[in-house]
Amino acid sequence: MKSSPEGTQSALRQLPAVSRLLQEQAIQEAITRHGRELVVQCAREVMDQLRERLRRGENVPTDLPAVVEQVLQEVQRWRTLSLRGVVNATGVILHTGLGRAVLAEAARRAVAEVAAGHSMLEIDRETGERGDRIEHVRELLCRLTGAEDATVVNNNAGAVLLAVTALARGKEVIISRGQLVEIGGAFRMPDIIAQSGAKLVEVGTTNRTRLSDYEQAITSETALILRCHPSNFRLVGFTEEVPPAELAALAHRYQLPLLDDVGSGCLVNTEQFGLEHEPTLQESVQAGCDVVTCSGDKLLGASQAGIILGRRELVQRIRRHPLHRALRVDKLTLAALEATLRLYLNPDEALQEIPTLHALATPVPTLRRRARRLQRRLRSLLPAQQVTVRLREGFSEVGGGSLPGQQLPTVLVCLQVAGGGATALARALRWQEPAVFTRIEKDEVVVDPRTLLPGEDEVLVQAVVRAVQSVQGGVCGDA
DSSP: OOOOHHHHHHHHHHSOOHHHHTTSHHHHHHHHHHOHHHHHHHHHHHHHHHHHHHHTTOOOOOSHHHHHHHHHHHHHHHHSOSSOOEEEOSSEEEOGGGTSSOOOHHHHHHHHHHHTSOOOSSBOTTTOSBOOTTHHHHHHHHHHHOOSEEEEESOHHHHHHHHHHHHHTTSEEEEEGGGOOEEETTEEHHHHHHHHTOEEEEESOSSBOOHHHHHHHOOTTEEEEEEEOOTTOOOOSSOBOOOHHHHHHHHHHTTOOEEEEEESOOOSOGGGGTSOOOOOHHHHHHTTOSEEEEESSSTTOSSSOEEEEEOHHHHHHHHHSHHHHHTOOOHHHHHHHHHHHHHTTSHHHHHHHSHHHHHHHOOHHHHHHHHHHHHHHHHHHSOTTTEEEEEEEEEEEEETTSSTTOEEEEEEEEEEETTTOHHHHHHHHHTSSSEEEOEEETTEEEEOGGGOOTTOHHHHHHHHHHHHHHHHTSOSOOO
16 A cells, blocks of 8 residues: 555655764674665665655655665665676576686686686796787697687677678688578577678578579679578478588588588587487588588587688688787686587597586486485475375476477476475575576476486475475575
């Protein structure tokens, strides 16, 4: 119920002045910890918000203790990191909202070491002269893929933009209509080409493009043929596309470069995980593609980056373009990428140590054992009459714009709270520390152990207990 105008004025008069708030011991202690400027700003902002709410006729607490508590909460909000770790129990291995690839331990150590002090980012150890930061990963990328040269920018959209700008600005770029994809965040391939200053030439149809379609579109103004692997969607049914090797042969017959945007950055055969084959960087290079681009934080399992590799002459042209510097990566990105790439020098080590690959490779029996342990632990802490904890077969997803429509079998831990509803429980889990992200299926909160990292099981269990308590109003016993 809204208050009357007279009640509103009375409530406004009852609000304590900022000067009065600053005299409170709790506020003084906050000033000591966080500084006077921030605390005073927060006090003023809280008071402004309270006045505005009162003028709208809302009933809000105006007593001194309540206002002090709101000020302290606002100060804490400003001093608490919003970008922090969470528990990913969604079963989506490369969850874009949750940061995509988890770094390997070797990559985390490399980032921490470089962040803690000075580093050899751009200096030649032998001469002491200025060096090139890309050298930390260039040879590794070439060895692992067979490319002549390589460079790295901040993400794959930047890699494609840079490559098209450097190789085709003011000229025509040919691409199949079926490959005019939206990369994400409303960032579309036609927009990238337009931003590069090149002219887009579409060939074929949405579902079928033949080699003759490309050849008929080649003119004296053509500077580049662009192939974009549809890594975030699938076309099925009556479809046809030109294999990379055939498209490369056509491009070379007309002395044109072929740019292959493979997207996911895969270096291993995904069929070993029971998935369909995802084109690898090595295959693209071997097929004769002149420039290949991909992401670093998808199936590669490293930091966010846009990798560019291919023929030396073309990669050098790309590296000399001014946009390359504008899109360059920092030392932390390079540290994580280098450490991850070095793991691939031993394929068995890569499968074991890179979390993305390890999650893909985890067999169902291992997941079932982990799910059963979680079920037993939760049942021991949660009252059976209030919370149902059951297991069922389900599927995990790769996510992150990789292997669209393909799923991995898993065993799910399903939670149902009497009278609480799945939405309320899922929200309560997201507000735990650390936050736990799940998914909802058939009015159950579903936990997929495939995306739980080592050591997170008990963290998850305790978060579930606290979340259920908050939803049920404290029906659970001591955890």
